[in-house]
Amino acid sequence: MTKATIIGGGVIGGGWAARFLLNGWDVAIFDPDPEAERKIGEVLTNARRALPSLYDKALPEEGALAFHSDLAEALTDATWIQESVPERLDIKHSIFDQIAEHAPKDAILGSSTSGFKPSELNEKGAAAIVAHPFNPVYLLPLVELVGHADTCARAADILKTIGMFPLTLRKEIDAHIADRMLEAVWREGLWLIKDGICTTEELDEAIRMGFGLRWAQMGLFETYRIAGGEAGMKHFLAQFGPCLTWPWTKLMDVPEFNDELVDLIAGQSDAQSGHRSIRELERLRDDNLVGMMRALKLTETGVGGVIKAHEASLPAPQPRDLPITVDRAIPQSWTDYNGHMNEAYYIEASGQATDTFMEMIGCDAAYIADGGSYFTIENHIRYLSELKEGERLTITTQVLKGKGKVMHLFHRLWGPGEVLAATVETLLLHVDLTKRGTSDPAPELAAKLEHYASAHADLPWPEGAGNFVGQR
Amino acid sequence: MTKATIIGGGVIGGGWAARFLLNGWDVAIFDPDPEAERKIGEVLTNARRALPSLYDKALPEEGALAFHSDLAEALTDATWIQESVPERLDIKHSIFDQIAEHAPKDAILGSSTSGFKPSELNEKGAAAIVAHPFNPVYLLPLVELVGHADTCARAADILKTIGMFPLTLRKEIDAHIADRMLEAVWREGLWLIKDGICTTEELDEAIRMGFGLRWAQMGLFETYRIAGGEAGMKHFLAQFGPCLTWPWTKLMDVPEFNDELVDLIAGQSDAQSGHRSIRELERLRDDNLVGMMRALKLTETGVGGVIKAHEASLPAPQPRDLPITVDRAIPQSWTDYNGHMNEAYYIEASGQATDTFMEMIGCDAAYIADGGSYFTIENHIRYLSELKEGERLTITTQVLKGKGKVMHLFHRLWGPGEVLAATVETLLLHVDLTKRGTSDPAPELAAKLEHYASAHADLPWPEGAGNFVGQR
Numbered sequence: 036m037t038k039a040t041i042i043g044g045g046v047i048g049g050g051w052a053a054r055f056l057l058n059g060w061d062v063a064i065f066d067p068d069p070e071a072e073r074k075i076g077e078v079l080t081n082a083r084r085a086l087p088s089l090y091d092k093a094l095p096e097e098g099a100l101a102f103h104s105d106l107a108e109a110l111t112d113a114t115w116i117q118e119s120v121p122e123r124l125d126i127k128h129s130i131f132d133q134i135a136e137h138a139p140k141d142a143i144l145g146s147s148t149s150g151f152k153p154s155e156l157n158e159k160g161a162a163a164i165v166a167h168p169f170n171p172v173y174l175l176p177l178v179e180l181v182g183h184a185d186t187c188a189r190a191a192d193i194l195k196t197i198g199m200f201p202l203t204l205r206k207e208i209d210a211h212i213a214d215r216m217l218e219a220v221w222r223e224g225l226w227l228i229k230d231g232i233c234t235t236e237e238l239d240e241a242i243r244m245g246f247g248l249r250w251a252q253m254g255l256f257e258t259y260r261i262a263g264g265e266a267g268m269k270h271f272l273a274q275f276g277p278c279l280t281w282p283w284t285k286l287m288d289v290p291e292f293n294d295e296l297v298d299l300i301a302g303q304s305d306a307q308s309g310h311r312s313i314r315e316l317e318r319l320r321d322d323n324l325v326g327m328m329r330a331l332k333l334t335e336t337g338v339g340g341v342i343k344a345h346e347a348s349l350p351a352p353q354p355r356d357l358p359i360t361v362d363r364a365i366p367q368s369w370t371d372y373n374g375h376m377n378e379a380y381y382i383e384a385s386g387q388a389t390d391t392f393m394e395m396i397g398c399d400a401a402y403i404a405d406g407g408s409y410f411t412i413e414n415h416i417r418y419l420s421e422l423k424e425g426e427r428l429t430i431t432t433q434v435l436k437g438k439g440k441v442m443h444l445f446h447r448l449w450g451p452g453e454v455l456a457a458t459v460e461t462l463l464l465h466v467d468l469t470k471r472g473t474s475d476p477a478p479e480l481a482a483k484l485e486h487y488a489s490a491h492a493d494l495p496w497p498e499g500a501g502n503f504v505g506q507r
Numbered sequence: 508m509t510k511a512t513i514i515g516g517g518v519i520g521g522g523w524a525a526r527f528l529l530n531g532w533d534v535a536i537f538d539p540d541p542e543a544e545r546k547i548g549e550v551l552t553n554a555r556r557a558l559p560s561l562y563d564k565a566l567p568e569e570g571a572l573a574f575h576s577d578l579a580e581a582l583t584d585a586t587w588i589q590e591s592v593p594e595r596l597d598i599k600h601s602i603f604d605q606i607a608e609h610a611p612k613d614a615i616l617g618s619s620t621s622g623f624k625p626s627e628l629n630e631k632g633a634a635a636i637v638a639h640p641f642n643p644v645y646l647l648p649l650v651e652l653v654g655h656a657d658t659c660a661r662a663a664d665i666l667k668t669i670g671m672f673p674l675t676l677r678k679e680i681d682a683h684i685a686d687r688m689l690e691a692v693w694r695e696g697l698w699l700i701k702d703g704i705c706t707t708e709e710l711d712e713a714i715r716m717g718f719g720l721r722w723a724q725m726g727l728f729e730t731y732r733i734a735g736g737e738a739g740m741k742h743f744l745a746q747f748g749p750c751l752t753w754p755w756t757k758l759m760d761v762p763e764f765n766d767e768l769v770d771l772i773a774g775q776s777d778a779q780s781g782h783r784s785i786r787e788l789e790r791l792r793d794d795n796l797v798g799m800m801r802a803l804k805l806t807e808t809g810v811g812g813v814i815k816a817h818e819a820s821l822p823a824p825q826p827r828d829l830p831i832t833v834d835r836a837i838p839q840s841w842t843d844y845n846g847h848m849n850e851a852y853y854i855e856a857s858g859q860a861t862d863t864f865m866e867m868i869g870c871d872a873a874y875i876a877d878g879g880s881y882f883t884i885e886n887h888i889r890y891l892s893e894l895k896e897g898e899r900l901t902i903t904t905q906v907l908k909g910k911g912k913v914m915h916l917f918h919r920l921w922g923p924g925e926v927l928a929a930t931v932e933t934l935l936l937h938v939d940l941t942k943r944g945t946s947d948p949a950p951e952l953a954a955k956l957e958h959y960a961s962a963h964a965d966l967p968w969p970e971g972a973g974n975f976v977g978q979r
């Protein structure tokens with residue numbers, strides 16, 4: 036078992052504690068703040084909710100968490116010591132002195148400092164490295180490492196085992212790398228607010244509705260490599276180099292834009308991305324954007340809200356003999372290693388068909404908010420022909436039974452050319468969401484369901500309905 | 508039917524064309540470049556693949572696309588005219604003159620300019636507004652609108668109907684809003700590369716492994732509001748205000764940091780986010796991060812690659828009497844409006860169990876790359892008790908039949924406290940991926956499958972297996 040000692044238990048210290056703990060490390064906290072236990076508890080609650088969600092495997096058993104008022108006890112047997120005290124050099128020097136007295140000899144001492152260089156941290160004789168994480172520490176993998184090369188290498192190996200991404204700097208510099216870019220944007224942002232060009236909200240929209248999404252999956256240079264297109268990175272640089280002297284920001288202290296700089300950047304960009312064509316990079320970017328944008332639909336945040344609003348304005352499908360309950364394209368994120376729509380998304384799609392049918396009989400968001408809904412009890416899916424990325428998918432819904440608590444539906448999934456791609460037989464029961472048990476539907480709803488049930492009663496019994504698995 | 512005329516058909520013009528066309532508009536292209544048709548065709552191919560994937564409804568039928576060598580013809584009956592010619596004021600003035608001769612009187616004339624202000628665009632008498640989009644235009648919703656207020660309002664209404672997010676500026680300024688921030692990062696980034704602090708690749712990692720992910724869902728100010736925590740935005744500003752005069756970037760032309768600026772920012776931040784507590788904002792942020800990070804696992808890009816690597820290092824579950832094929836937590840993104848795991852994710856989970864079992868019998872990535880695999884033919888799911896966000900889920904897998912092409916499995920999904928939450932009976936056939944038809948498995952694979960089948964042959968037949976839907 037390995038042990039991490041966390042010195043200073045704010046949002047950052049708490050995030051470190053959670054990251055270690057949920058990866059099976061024991062964690063000792065040292066923080067004189069009487070509120071530390073509550074604050075760290077709140078970060079841990081968030082972390083326990085979020086971090087395991089990233090993985091399709093269980094994380095190791097949590098380690099033991101202990102709070103100490105005695106620094107020596109907190110440091111006993113520590114493999115990693117992480118300092119996250121306030122950003123003042125005198126405070127950091129003083130705590131490093133105390134740590135030096137009690138720390139195991141080969142423990143790594145990392146500082147969460149946003150701005151100080153190792154030469155500043157260690158000017159009184161400490162042997163700390165910068166290990167600068169990003170909030171929320173339990174989710175975001177980046178840790179900037181700066182300092183003694185061997186210690187950074189050992190630190191990097193440990194950070195990888197707790198799911199982090201160590202980025203070791205080639206030279207020390209104030210504020211490391213990421214915070215330099217954040218500070219540049221911060222300074223420009225303050226000008227924009229002060230000059231009345233936009234509000235904080237508008238500025239945030241300018242980020243998250245556009246380049247923020249690009250940067251979540253590729254960074255500045257790979258994005259611009261794509262923008263340069265077939266003409267390449269040098270072409271892009273030639274196009275945007277001159278802007279450096281234009282008043283496109285108020286931050287005018289610019290480097291000289293010469294051939295040497297162009298060659299340096301173009302060469303590094305080739306090394307970074309040259310193994311992929313621009314076409315491949317574009318598709319990778321688009322797949323990533325689609326996946327992330329679809330994820331944001333769930334909470335309707337940022338672009339997710341824009342897509343939901345636009346989707347609501349799209350026309351409803353036109354009914355045939357049976358109601359059409361889904362009409363859509365198949366996203367590439369629904370396909371798998373077999374090169375076709377993954378089996379789970381047939382249920383995602385038939386679930387959408389069930390939702391549409393529920394709305395048709397009045398079981399809409401308002402009805403559900405009032406405490407009534409349907410739960411699926413059984414599904415039987417027959418996969419009849421493959422569906423591919425980008426193909427149009429429509430679903431028709433036939434009511435097999437609609438009486439009392441029972442709703443028994445038969446969805447037919449139609450691929451291009453009216454090919455029957457799958458059938459989903461689904462049995463649902465009406466429930467009371469507050470009691471989490473079955474209940475009778477509201478009378479208007481029951482009436483509408485029975486209306487469809489009797490309208491469909493004379494239709495032929497669908498081939499495959501009522502079958503067991505493997506029945507011919 | 509509405510018509511958009513696209514003047515200049517590069518990556519940006521092509522993106523506009525795709526955005527309009529896929530939303531049902533007719534599109535006319537005017538571009539003297541003989542390569543324009545090929546270039547726009549390539550953008551369209553990407554767009555047709557990606558844009559419909561965002562929606563759970565079909566987009567309207569595509570409009571008609573026409574290429575014109577005559578500007579007057581291209582402009583006939585246009586509702587929207589979008590100029591995306593190179594970023595030189597004399598070229599833009601000259602094309603605006605020609606447009607004025609032929610354009611319908613009430614058509615909106617938008618310019619994709621990254622940097623010019625409307626007062627510059629219109630100094631020869633044109634009536635253009637800035638309508639500045641972001642690459643890829645067919646996916647990213649942001650359009651910055653600057654210029655005549657009534658025209659911008661009309662433009663905003665139109666842009667919303669094609670799924671975009673218009674952001675109208677309060678005042679004109681060089682480079683609008685987003686590009687000012689991009690330019691600030693660009694300038695700082697060039698310093699970091701030039702000074703040898705990092706390479707382009709390292710700089711990109713510093714973005715996408717950390718703050719880039721945050722910015723895809725909230726922007727700069729909302730993120731910092733959360734960082735300020737319970738103490739609030741003013742506390743955050745008091746903490747980081749002083750850094751403005753420190754060398755945290757080389758861009759030292761900073762605004763004066765005084766009470767007036769603090770009040771302005773804190774007030775705007777309250778108006779933007781004050782209706783949500785910090786705790787709510789944290790959870791929203793975490794849900795968004797988890798959703799996006801899971802989406803990036805699909806392509807193993809950036810954080811997605813980090814998570815996959817870490818996941819591979821996590822220990823495999825320990826077998827009981829039956830093999831344990833899944834052991835994991837339930838992500839919040841798997842739950843739905845009924846407050847429990849959505850029906851589709853039972854198949855996502857049982858699909859993971861099938862994948863694990865396939866690996867156990869040797870049907871791994873290498874075998875699949877060689878052209879053999881299993882396709883699911885039928886699934887029968889019985890939902891027995893609810894599963895909630897964050898709960899531990901384990902799956903055991905019993906072989907009902909494993910002979911020749913047929914693999915018939917019975918997955919039991921166990922929730923907390925060994926409660927049987929669901930069963931999934933799944934029937935698979937071995938296929939030849941090149942012929943997309945059934946085939947016999949390789950002999951080693953058949954032998955391993957039969958080994959499990961005979962080991963499980965003496966086990967009791969599972970309750971519910973072989974049943975039809977609704978059978979008691």
